[in-house]
Amino acid sequence: MGLVDVKWDDIKADVLVTQNDHIVNKKCYRDSTIEELISLYKNKCAVCERDRGIELQVDHFRPQKARTYTKNPQYNNPGYYWLTYEWSNLIPLCSKCNQEKSNKFPLAVSGNRISSHLNTQSLNPFSPYDINWLKSVEIPLILNPETETNISKHFIFDKNGKMRGRTNFGNETILVFKLNRRDLRRKRIGIRNIIVDEIILSFDRFLEHRNNSRLKGSLETIFNRIVQGTYVDHELSLFYTFIFKYFDYFIGTKLITVLRAKTLDYFIEYKEENKLK
Ligand SMILES: [Zn+2]
Secondary structure (H helix, E strand, C coil): CHHHCHHHHHHHHHHHHHHHHCCCCCHHHHCCHHHHHHHHCCCECCCCCCECHHHCEEEECCCCCCECCCCCHHHCECCCHHHCCCHHHEEEECHHHHHHHCCCCCECCHHHCCCCHHHHHHHCCCCCCCHHHHHHHHCECCCCCCCCCCHHHHEEECCCCCEEECCHHHHHHHHHHCCCCHHHHHHHHHHHHHHHHHHHHHHHHHHHHCCHHHHHHHHHHHHHHHHHHCCCCCCCHHHHHHHHHCHHHHCHHHCCHHHHHHHHHHHHHHHHHCCCC
16 A cells, blocks of 8 residues: 555654644655545545546545634634544545535534644554544544445435435535535436436337336336445445435336336335345
């Protein structure tokens, strides 16, 4: 891994001396680190799940620099300079998520914030760079959707692609990264519309061929694509997961009554045949 190479040891030592004034040496990230991050996160932005490949940027989940703005001061925090080159603190973000987040890192209890590596070392001398330990002390309000074990419990989508929080963590993550941005809403609505249009087309064709097994096959192809969308390497897999789980809400309600009932029957049959829940 690029970051653990001994050639960066001097830079890592320097960050502990210069602290918040340290200027990031981006060569450390270019030296294979960014490629490894992109591959680990399946070419997707770690937060919004847009597929951005090599355009993804390295973000410090705990910001490297302090934030001291007078506008929205609730987001002000010291920099986590000692985590500048810590692999587990790096996530790949698309330029929009990166820009929205900037140096924001809200905590559940702001008084718990750790502002110096010395502070960290005195509390946890064995592992001052341990992100999991830090997480237990500070409790960040923003989630990292790729590393949270049960991300779907924090969010819900409405059928127009708007994301809502079900927990304080979900709400704050939506706010900080602006997860109802126009590009994301459009993308989600586009996914839903394509599924609805393809289902209508399948029934239109059925009126011509009147072949039940052909209709079933055509609908199964659409259902298969929804299932593939829920896979972790797929763009917007969280949204696809909701479409699959709440199929009638997202898709059924967009169809006329007769098609809605028939589509739902086929969908239930498909899930039973493929042992999907
Ligand atoms: Zn993003």
